Amino acid sequence: MLNLDLIGFQDLQDAVSKELATLRSNKTVTVGIHEEAGDVESGDITMAGLGATHEFGAEVKHPGGTSYGYASKAAADRDEVRFLKTGSGYMELGVTKPHNITIPARPWLEPGVAGATPKILDAIEAGMAADQPMDQILETVGVIAAGEVKIYMTELRTPANAASTVRKKGSDNPLINEGHLRQSVTHKVIGDPVTEGLE
Structure with missing residues (x-):
């Protein structure tokens, strides 16, 4: 399943971990497509699997x-x-x-979350200054990160879809057809170790 521990990205780890360490909590916020998102409409793949295919690319053996x-x-x-x-x-x-179809990588999760860094740090600082509870701060962080990921997905244009795909979809956004993938991006605040997501 595709979701990430928000503080797992190298570019966020030092800054966010430093702020969160002062709160002394074992809770984590995850952002991505969680298990609960279920399958895509066709039932051939989970929504998280579809997200992973776009994030990393794939090679499909077509019969x-x-x-x-x-x-x-x-x-x-x-x-x-x-x-x-x-x-x-x-x-x-x-x-x-029979032939292979190459689906190019179109990273959306990591760059989307990374782009939220300034807003996340501001939210942590503001929450700490207001003596907000840890759960509330992490909820705010999750809302910001998931929102920025959705914006990034909406604005992504490269690598472009094939012309035949654009004709079929009626859109040149490679990640959005009917918007189900984007709608599946959520956040969770959890107290247990992260067991789903990127290895």
């Missing part, structure tokens, strides 16, 4: 058998070949053979 050809007479006149739903379109030219 082949996807139809391709001209979707219409006008497309044939333009020699515009596309994937087709089986039995649909103007003219099928063939079906794909």
Whole structure:
């Protein structure tokens, strides 16, 4: 499952750990896609697994058998070949053979959290100055970090989707189709050791 101990990033560790150490607590805030997010709509992969695929990239062995050809007479006149739903379109030219599909890494979690560092440090400082309880400070940190990750995901444009994917989605944002992945980004404040997440 993909989620991270917020203070696990090297660029955040020293600054945040120094502030949190003064609070003497064994609690942790995690930010990411937690187990509770469940599966994607198709059921082929968990939401956390999809997030990990985007974060690190993947190599998918496709069995082949996807139809391709001209979707219409006008497309044939333009020699515009596309994937087709089986039995649909103007003219099928063939079906794909087994092949590998490379999904490029599009890191969204680590840079999203790292970008929240100034706001996180300000929130910790303000919470300590106001004598807020540790749980309240960590909740604030989690809300800020998860919010910044979602903003980062919304603004991400590279590596770009293939032109065929953009046509299918109607959008050039590589991480957002209907927004389910972004909506799955949450935070949790826990007292137990982190058992899910990056190894």
